[in-house]
Amino acid sequence: MEQISTDVAIIGAGPAGMFAVFECGMLKMSCVLIDALDELGGQCVALYPEKPIYDIPAHPAIEGAALIAQLEQQIAPFGCVKLLGRQVTGLAGEAGNFTLTTSMGDKISAKAVVLAAGAGAFGPNRPPLDGLSAYEASGAVRYYVKRREDLRGKRVVIAGGGDSAVDWALALQGVAAHIAVVHRRPKFRAAPESTAQLDALAAEGKVEMVIPYQLHALHGQDGVLQAVEVVDLDGAPRKLETDVLLPFFGLATELGPIAEWGLDLAQHHVTVTPATMETSISGIFAVGDIASYPGKLKLILQGFAEAAMAAHAIYGLVNPGMALHFEHSTTKGVPG
Incomplete structure (x- = not known):
């Protein structure tokens, strides 16, 4: 339990929230960073630490965990309190003059609040399969892949038709012994380039496309998965021998x-004024996926820009009557 006074309370320790610490720190404003997870990074760490991200400027590709490590290093000079x-x-x-309380009994006094909580608390949509919990407990059914090496040599069934399903079918090439992708229709809701790569792998026999099918049952014993039963649109069953099911x-x-x-x-997002967030x-300001305004793109890089705009708008609240003489970081440097 903590009792803290700060300039800015930032709710959400994903990329946008972490970069808000940096932007506020560059303007010499103190921050407290609060998150429901036990570690920094939000979905980048919780869901896809080894998944490459391709649209971070100056990084042709960077994995989620590596991005968070870089951000953590970037905010280190500012001594942000992390709850x-x-x-x-x-x-x-x-x-x-805001007061925030937490589930641990903390009390935080802050002059401004930044919401960077993504889409809020999150959890997977679970398939309605009998006996699912036993396979979840053993790791035979997983909704996130933290380490590709955990699936080395495994027979993997991936279910779903979105970006996650397609991306992991690509990422597990050369790691999993066999990959089968189950989807109820031929069209995927994924990036066209990724879908084209998946089609090419299927044509080469490196991925088995099980279409149009959907999950029906799990077969195994004591949490050890042996097969996933799927059915087509007419209800005709088929069994896929597997060690791990990844439902996305x-x-x-x-x-x-x-x-x-x-x-x-x-629609469960917080509306903001785009010029100030x-x-x-x-x-109270909002940045990252939680923020909604016309033309919004749910990209990490846009969350970074939003964090900068919010920090500059907050400066007047924290320092009433003081003009902000903005300087570029190249001439200003990181405050000591």
Whole structure:
């Protein structure tokens, strides 16, 4: 339990929240970073630490965990207080004088608040299969892949038709002994280039395309998976021998207590003024995937830009009456 006074309280320790610490630090504003997970990084670390990201400027490719390690190094000079493994449960006050409470009993006083909580708390959409929990407990059914090496030599069935299903079918090439992709229709909801690569691998016999089928049952004993039963659109069954099932049917997300704070929402996202990233409540800002405005792109790089805009808008709240004389980092350097 902590009792802390700070300039800015940042809720969410994913890439956008971490970069908000940097941008606020460059303007000499102190921050507290709060996250429900036990480690920094948000979905990058929790869901795809070894998955390459291709649209981070100056990095032709960088894995999720490596990006977070770089961000952690970048914010280190600012001595940000990190409150991890806890959820913000309460928010009271007004711009310049907010009080936040957490599930661990912490009390944080802040002049401004930045919401960087992604789409909120998240968990996988689980397939409705009998006996699923036993296979989840043993690791035979997984919704995230943290280490590709854990699947080396395994027979893997991937179910789903989105980016995650296609990307992991590509990423596990040369690692898994056999890969089968189960989808209920030929068309995938994934990046066209990735889909083309998957089609090429299927043509070469390196990936088995099980289409149009959907999951029906799991076969095995004591958490050891032996086969996944699928059925086609007419209900005709087929068994796929496998060691690991990776169902990628998206994430179930919820804003949690944030939804009760009186903010203007649009389809479970927080609406903001794009020029400042301020929400409908003065002094509360939103950046990253949680923020909604016309033309919004859910890209990490856009979250970085939003963090910079929010920090500059917050400066006047933290330092009333003081003009911000902006300098480029190349001439200003990192404050000591």
